[in-house]
Amino acid sequence: MRVTVRLFARLRDLAGAGELVREVEAPATVQTVWKALTAEMPSLVQYESTMSVAVNAEYAKMAAAVRDGDEVAFLPPVSGG
Protein backbone atom coordinates (compact mmCIF):
# COMPACT_ATOMS: atom_id res chain seq x y z
CA MET A 1 0.00 0.00 0.00
CA ARG A 2 1.02 3.59 -0.54
CA VAL A 3 1.40 6.31 2.11
CA THR A 4 2.36 9.96 1.93
CA VAL A 5 5.06 10.94 4.42
CA ARG A 6 5.24 14.56 5.60
CA LEU A 7 8.34 15.94 7.29
CA PHE A 8 8.75 19.34 8.88
CA ALA A 9 11.43 21.79 10.02
CA ARG A 10 14.81 20.12 10.61
CA LEU A 11 13.44 16.67 9.74
CA ARG A 12 12.49 18.08 6.35
CA ASP A 13 15.98 19.54 5.91
CA LEU A 14 17.64 16.25 6.88
CA ALA A 15 15.48 14.30 4.42
CA GLY A 16 15.83 16.91 1.69
CA ALA A 17 12.07 16.82 1.06
CA GLY A 18 8.90 17.70 2.93
CA GLU A 19 6.71 15.17 1.18
CA LEU A 20 7.54 11.63 0.09
CA VAL A 21 5.41 8.77 -1.18
CA ARG A 22 6.42 5.32 0.02
CA GLU A 23 5.20 1.74 -0.40
CA VAL A 24 4.83 -0.27 2.81
CA GLU A 25 3.48 -3.75 3.46
CA ALA A 26 0.03 -4.01 5.03
CA PRO A 27 -0.85 -4.21 7.88
CA ALA A 28 1.24 -1.21 8.86
CA THR A 29 1.56 1.20 11.77
CA VAL A 30 3.28 4.58 12.07
CA GLN A 31 6.23 2.58 13.42
CA THR A 32 6.40 0.55 10.18
CA VAL A 33 6.56 3.73 8.13
CA TRP A 34 9.21 5.24 10.43
CA LYS A 35 11.37 2.08 10.24
CA ALA A 36 11.23 2.12 6.43
CA LEU A 37 12.09 5.81 6.39
CA THR A 38 15.04 5.57 8.79
CA ALA A 39 16.41 2.52 6.95
CA GLU A 40 16.56 4.76 3.92
CA MET A 41 17.70 7.90 5.80
CA PRO A 42 19.60 6.97 8.99
CA SER A 43 20.19 10.61 9.97
CA LEU A 44 16.49 10.91 10.92
CA VAL A 45 16.93 8.40 13.79
CA GLN A 46 18.16 11.17 16.11
CA TYR A 47 14.53 12.36 16.36
CA GLU A 48 13.08 9.01 17.40
CA SER A 49 12.71 9.92 21.09
CA THR A 50 11.65 13.56 20.69
CA MET A 51 9.36 13.64 17.65
CA SER A 52 5.59 13.61 17.57
CA VAL A 53 3.60 11.85 14.88
CA ALA A 54 0.30 12.45 13.14
CA VAL A 55 -1.93 10.41 10.84
CA ASN A 56 -4.13 12.37 8.46
CA ALA A 57 -3.41 15.60 10.36
CA GLU A 58 -4.40 14.21 13.78
CA TYR A 59 -1.87 13.53 16.53
CA ALA A 60 -1.28 9.78 16.82
CA LYS A 61 0.92 7.21 18.56
CA MET A 62 3.64 5.12 16.93
CA ALA A 63 1.38 2.05 17.25
CA ALA A 64 -1.49 3.67 15.32
CA ALA A 65 -2.66 1.78 12.25
CA VAL A 66 -1.85 3.23 8.84
CA ARG A 67 -4.00 2.48 5.81
CA ASP A 68 -3.55 2.83 2.09
CA GLY A 69 -3.61 6.50 1.09
CA ASP A 70 -2.96 7.84 4.61
CA GLU A 71 -0.74 10.84 5.29
CA VAL A 72 1.81 10.17 8.05
CA ALA A 73 3.64 13.16 9.51
CA PHE A 74 6.79 13.24 11.67
CA LEU A 75 7.18 16.39 13.76
CA PRO A 76 10.28 17.63 15.60
CA PRO A 77 9.76 19.43 18.94
CA VAL A 78 7.64 22.51 18.27
CA SER A 79 8.66 26.14 18.66
CA GLY A 80 5.67 28.27 17.75
CA GLY A 81 4.50 31.44 19.38
Place this chain on the structure above:
Amino acid sequence: MALVAVTRDPLDLQALTAAIAKEASGDGAVAGFTGLVRDHNQGRRVRFLEYEAYEPLAVRALELIVTEAREMWPDARLAMHHRIGRIEIGEASIIIVAASAHRAHAFAACRYAIERVKQIVPIWKHEHFEGGEVWLEGAVADPDDEKARLAAYRIACA
Protein backbone atom coordinates in the same frame (compact mmCIF):
# COMPACT_ATOMS: atom_id res chain seq x y z
CA MET B 1 -13.28 36.86 10.73
CA ALA B 2 -12.23 33.36 11.87
CA LEU B 3 -11.44 33.27 15.57
CA VAL B 4 -8.69 30.69 14.99
CA ALA B 5 -6.31 30.93 12.04
CA VAL B 6 -2.85 30.19 10.70
CA THR B 7 -2.03 32.79 8.09
CA ARG B 8 0.78 34.25 5.98
CA ASP B 9 -0.69 37.73 6.27
CA PRO B 10 0.27 40.40 8.84
CA LEU B 11 -1.79 40.09 12.03
CA ASP B 12 -4.40 42.62 13.08
CA LEU B 13 -5.01 42.73 16.83
CA GLN B 14 -7.65 45.43 16.53
CA ALA B 15 -9.70 43.42 14.05
CA LEU B 16 -9.44 40.25 16.15
CA THR B 17 -10.43 42.17 19.28
CA ALA B 18 -13.41 43.61 17.43
CA ALA B 19 -14.37 40.11 16.23
CA ILE B 20 -14.43 38.68 19.74
CA ALA B 21 -16.03 41.76 21.29
CA LYS B 22 -18.88 41.71 18.78
CA GLU B 23 -20.91 39.15 20.73
CA ALA B 24 -19.59 40.17 24.12
CA SER B 25 -22.44 42.07 25.68
CA GLY B 26 -21.93 40.15 28.93
CA ASP B 27 -18.19 40.66 28.99
CA GLY B 28 -16.43 43.23 31.09
CA ALA B 29 -12.87 42.34 30.13
CA VAL B 30 -10.78 41.66 27.05
CA ALA B 31 -7.13 40.66 27.48
CA GLY B 32 -4.74 40.60 24.55
CA PHE B 33 -1.31 39.11 23.93
CA THR B 34 0.98 39.89 21.01
CA GLY B 35 4.14 37.89 20.41
CA LEU B 36 6.82 39.80 18.48
CA VAL B 37 9.95 38.69 16.65
CA ARG B 38 12.87 40.04 18.66
CA ASP B 39 16.36 40.93 17.45
CA HIS B 40 18.31 38.66 19.79
CA ASN B 41 18.10 35.07 20.98
CA GLN B 42 20.58 33.04 23.05
CA GLY B 43 23.37 35.50 22.34
CA ARG B 44 22.71 35.62 18.60
CA ARG B 45 21.73 38.70 16.61
CA VAL B 46 18.56 37.65 14.84
CA ARG B 47 17.91 38.96 11.29
CA PHE B 48 14.42 37.53 10.84
CA LEU B 49 12.39 34.36 11.52
CA GLU B 50 10.84 32.01 9.02
CA TYR B 51 7.89 30.11 10.55
CA GLU B 52 6.76 26.76 9.20
CA ALA B 53 3.55 24.96 10.14
CA TYR B 54 1.76 21.69 9.56
CA GLU B 55 -1.25 23.83 8.84
CA PRO B 56 -4.28 21.51 9.19
CA LEU B 57 -2.95 20.08 12.47
CA ALA B 58 -1.89 23.52 13.71
CA VAL B 59 -5.46 24.79 13.25
CA ARG B 60 -6.80 21.71 15.05
CA ALA B 61 -4.34 22.21 17.92
CA LEU B 62 -5.38 25.86 18.25
CA GLU B 63 -9.03 24.75 18.32
CA LEU B 64 -8.18 22.20 21.01
CA ILE B 65 -6.68 25.00 23.13
CA VAL B 66 -9.88 27.01 22.72
CA THR B 67 -11.87 23.97 23.90
CA GLU B 68 -9.57 23.36 26.87
CA ALA B 69 -9.80 27.00 27.95
CA ARG B 70 -13.59 26.90 27.72
CA GLU B 71 -13.66 23.87 30.02
CA MET B 72 -11.57 25.66 32.65
CA TRP B 73 -13.07 29.13 32.32
CA PRO B 74 -16.59 28.60 30.89
CA ASP B 75 -17.26 32.33 30.73
CA ALA B 76 -14.10 33.06 28.71
CA ARG B 77 -13.83 33.08 24.91
CA LEU B 78 -10.58 32.93 22.97
CA ALA B 79 -9.39 34.01 19.56
CA MET B 80 -5.92 33.23 18.20
CA HIS B 81 -4.12 33.98 14.96
CA HIS B 82 -0.62 32.62 14.28
CA ARG B 83 1.37 34.01 11.38
CA ILE B 84 3.80 31.85 9.37
CA GLY B 85 6.36 32.51 6.63
CA ARG B 86 9.06 35.16 6.88
CA ILE B 87 8.46 37.61 9.74
CA GLU B 88 10.71 40.60 10.33
CA ILE B 89 12.06 41.91 13.65
CA GLY B 90 9.34 43.78 15.54
CA GLU B 91 6.48 42.19 13.62
CA ALA B 92 3.84 40.07 15.34
CA SER B 93 4.01 36.28 15.01
CA ILE B 94 0.97 35.57 17.18
CA ILE B 95 -2.00 37.44 18.60
CA ILE B 96 -4.35 36.09 21.25
CA VAL B 97 -7.49 37.75 22.57
CA ALA B 98 -9.54 36.49 25.51
CA ALA B 99 -12.87 37.95 26.56
CA SER B 100 -14.65 37.24 29.82
CA ALA B 101 -17.12 38.68 32.29
CA HIS B 102 -14.25 39.65 34.58
CA ARG B 103 -10.55 40.34 34.12
CA ALA B 104 -9.19 37.34 36.05
CA HIS B 105 -10.51 34.77 33.59
CA ALA B 106 -9.63 36.87 30.55
CA PHE B 107 -5.99 37.18 31.68
CA ALA B 108 -5.83 33.50 32.71
CA ALA B 109 -7.27 32.18 29.46
CA CYS B 110 -4.93 34.41 27.45
CA ARG B 111 -1.84 33.24 29.36
CA TYR B 112 -2.95 29.62 29.22
CA ALA B 113 -3.37 29.87 25.46
CA ILE B 114 0.16 31.11 24.73
CA GLU B 115 1.69 28.50 27.07
CA ARG B 116 -0.26 25.74 25.28
CA VAL B 117 0.68 27.09 21.84
CA LYS B 118 4.31 26.58 22.77
CA GLN B 119 3.57 23.04 23.93
CA ILE B 120 1.34 21.48 21.30
CA VAL B 121 0.91 23.54 18.11
CA PRO B 122 2.99 22.14 15.21
CA ILE B 123 4.75 25.34 14.20
CA TRP B 124 8.52 25.85 14.01
CA LYS B 125 10.81 28.87 14.01
CA HIS B 126 13.70 28.88 11.57
CA GLU B 127 15.98 31.53 12.99
CA HIS B 128 18.15 33.46 10.56
CA PHE B 129 20.86 35.17 12.56
CA GLU B 130 24.08 36.99 11.76
CA GLY B 131 26.39 34.15 10.78
CA GLY B 132 23.93 31.36 10.10
CA GLU B 133 20.54 29.79 10.59
CA VAL B 134 19.06 27.26 12.98
CA TRP B 135 15.76 25.46 13.58
CA LEU B 136 14.52 26.16 17.10
CA GLU B 137 13.09 23.18 18.94
CA GLY B 138 11.09 23.52 22.15
CA ALA B 139 8.51 21.11 23.50
CA VAL B 140 7.80 17.55 22.40
CA ALA B 141 4.22 18.02 21.25
CA ASP B 142 1.78 15.73 23.04
CA PRO B 143 -1.76 16.99 23.61
CA ASP B 144 -2.41 14.04 25.97
CA ASP B 145 0.44 15.03 28.32
CA GLU B 146 -1.53 16.02 31.43
CA LYS B 147 1.57 17.23 33.24
CA ALA B 148 2.29 19.78 30.53
CA ARG B 149 -1.34 20.90 30.45
CA LEU B 150 -1.40 21.37 34.22
CA ALA B 151 1.88 23.31 34.08
CA ALA B 152 0.26 25.71 31.60
CA TYR B 153 -2.80 25.98 33.86
CA ARG B 154 -0.65 26.75 36.90
CA ILE B 155 1.27 29.46 35.07
CA ALA B 156 -2.03 30.93 33.86
CA CYS B 157 -3.38 31.13 37.41
CA ALA B 158 -0.18 32.22 39.13
